[in-house]
Amino acid sequence: MKKVLITGADGFIGSHLTEALVKQGYQVKAFVQYNSFNTWGWLDQSPKELLDHVEIFSGDIRDPYGVKTAMNDCEGVLHLASLIAIPYSYHSPDTYIDTNVKGTLNVLQAAKELNVKKVVHTSTSEVYGTARYVPIDESHPLQGQSPYSASKIGADQLAMSFYSSFNTPVAIIRPFNTYGPRQSARAVIPTIITQIASGKETIKLGAIHPTRDFNYVKDTVAGFISILESDKAIGEVINIGSNYEVSIGETVELIAKVMGSNVTIETDDQRIRPEKSEVERLWADNEKAKKLLNWHPEFSGIDGFKKGLAETAEWFTNKNNLKRYKVSRYNI
Numbered sequence: 001m002k003k004v005l006i007t008g009a010d011g012f013i014g015s016h017l018t019e020a021l022v023k024q025g026y027q028v029k030a031f032v033q034y035n036s037f038n039t040w041g042w043l044d045q046s047p048k049e050l051l052d053h054v055e056i057f058s059g060d061i062r063d064p065y066g067v068k069t070a071m072n073d074c075e076g077v078l079h080l081a082s083l084i085a086i087p088y089s090y091h092s093p094d095t096y097i098d099t100n101v102k103g104t105l106n107v108l109q110a111a112k113e114l115n116v117k118k119v120v121h122t123s124t125s126e127v128y129g130t131a132r133y134v135p136i137d138e139s140h141p142l143q144g145q146s147p148y149s150a151s152k153i154g155a156d157q158l159a160m161s162f163y164s165s166f167n168t169p170v171a172i173i174r175p176f177n178t179y180g181p182r183q184s185a186r187a188v189i190p191t192i193i194t195q196i197a198s199g200k201e202t203i204k205l206g207a208i209h210p211t212r213d214f215n216y217v218k219d220t221v222a223g224f225i226s227i228l229e230s231d232k233a234i235g236e237v238i239n240i241g242s243n244y245e246v247s248i249g250e251t252v253e254l255i256a257k258v259m260g261s262n263v264t265i266e267t268d269d270q271r272i273r274p275e276k277s278e279v280e281r282l283w284a285d286n287e288k289a290k291k292l293l294n295w296h297p298e299f300s301g302i303d304g305f306k307k308g309l310a311e312t313a314e315w316f317t318n319k320n321n322l323k324r325y326k327v328s329r330y331n332i
Contacts, residue, residue: 010041241284
């Protein structure tokens, strides 16, 4: 398999994945969201020598004709395009169904009709909801605690239905909380780093008691590539996580230490999720990925987390990168 389509290639994880696949010799077609500014999201910041080897397709994942046209000459597709901000899903849930569910259906239908060799569909650890047991393996019950997670559960089930009904070669990657350079400030780690980098000693956050399993973007990208290249992944749902649990409050302390700052936390009520919607605990069981794919997180445990945070903070504190973020505003 040499030519692949990446939907959502203009996003945080998608741009890193695009660059990694080009470096590994793949022919990459990058599906980016059409806009009148002719911008390609984070791919605009990619080195020219890499972009010269990327075919850009501007479209909309909600358009079945455009999706099929983009996929027409590709052997595989890595489907990352989605709406992911949880607070915005409270505001506009209909857009999440159109993008995450119908968009996924468009990818699956095109893959079926074109006999694509592999579809890697992107899930999320949010589909598990608050952990009923830890670490969370792939058999854990699914719980739609937000419109976002409900839409992703629907998309995941559609993907598996195409595997079961039509033998479409689908594999589902389920990353836990990915972080790293280029991530939106709607996520907690960039929110913390950008506030500290802007000189704030009191930072605004929502709940700090929930725990997360943070996965550095390089490990997530390696997981995507491992699943793309393994026949054993077809028909499987595979967690990609670090198997290290840490609270948001502890994460603030670690980031402050990495950045050499002393900070206090101020609770911002608008950042608090509705009580029943908050996912209180996430902790990944990654044994399946290790055994099936021979994938192992490079940035695991406390030392790996510190290393990933240091790389992330270094990128965000570059003034040319920091100026892209509106630190004084709450980004939903």
